[in-house]
Amino acid sequence: MLPETPEYKQAKLSISELVTLGLLFALKGVSERAFYRWMRQNWQSLFPHLPERTRFFRHLQAHRKLTETFLAEPTLFGVIDSYGIELCHPIRENHQPHRNRIGRKGFASWRWIVGGKFCVLANKFGLITDWAVKTANVFVLDLLVIGNFIGNQRKRVLMKHP
Secondary structure, three states: OOOOOOOOOOOOOHHHHHHHHHHHHHHHOOOOHHHHHHHHHHOOOOOOOOHHHHHHHHHHHHOOOHHHHHOOOOOEEEEEEEEEEEOOHHHHHHOOOOOOOOEEEEOOOOEEEEEEEEEEEOOOOEEEEEEEEEEEOOOOHHHOOOEEEEEEEEEEEOOOOO
């Protein structure tokens, strides 16, 4: 159940539709342009009032925090792991030095990559309880975010390497 959030009178999509489309965008894993084109071609009948592409993704960015309501509760036992996401091969890193890169050079999965790291925490049932994304140059223990219960309140503890 989503928390009560004020809806704008001129909004073409409801908050629940935006969160649903945001989760679908994350699961599909393609570019913004490709996702929007796919939505227009295949789901126009379900979302007839889909706003223009750049406005749509601005709305998704504004309501991104609402997706955290879908995270599961942490348990005593769980699994935490990080994955390297390679955006560019390290040899090609300096081929276009004028470009602003969103990833950095770092070590992941026993090799060097240029990109980022995705860390996920799953509870004993395999449900995702927390996640984090950083550039590849971040040390793995700085990336790990652990959710735990203290007096029925969820707290985040960021582990620091010695």
